[in-house]
Amino acid sequence: MNNEKTNIYIGIALIISFLLIFFAVSSRNDSKSNTRDVNEKKEISENVLLEEELQTVTITSRAGGYTPKITYAKSSVHTILEMNSVNSYGCERAFRIPSLNISKELPNNGTTTFDLGTPEESITGTCSMGMYVFTIKFI
Ligand SMILES: [Cu+2]
Incomplete structure (x- = not known):
């Protein structure tokens, strides 16, 4: 037992x-x-033009906000942000990048470029009220 x-x-x-x-x-x-x-999922996004030592991130700004909302770009590369305004008449024109102390009024139509330096972490762009946001993730 x-x-x-x-x-x-x-x-x-x-x-x-x-x-x-x-x-x-x-x-x-x-x-x-x-x-x-x-x-x-972490591949460089289609709105990023990566040349040898420079990359350009293109974001569209129009009524209703910024697109694309998330962009993957290469880290440690000198980066230019191209804000492409298309029939933009809302508060998306009051553009901010808080982490870089950038604050600029975008035109109704046309391209505005910003030098982002050589980022290694995420950068967030926003309208002045914070209702429209986009993020560039540097990977
Ligand atoms: Cu707003």
């Missing part, structure tokens, strides 16, 4: 161990595949 009980306890302990190992392995796989997904 005692041996049978011992065998049952050992059996239960083994099952619990297998379950713990199974969950540990499966959760590790989950985090790996998540990281892979994030990496796949």
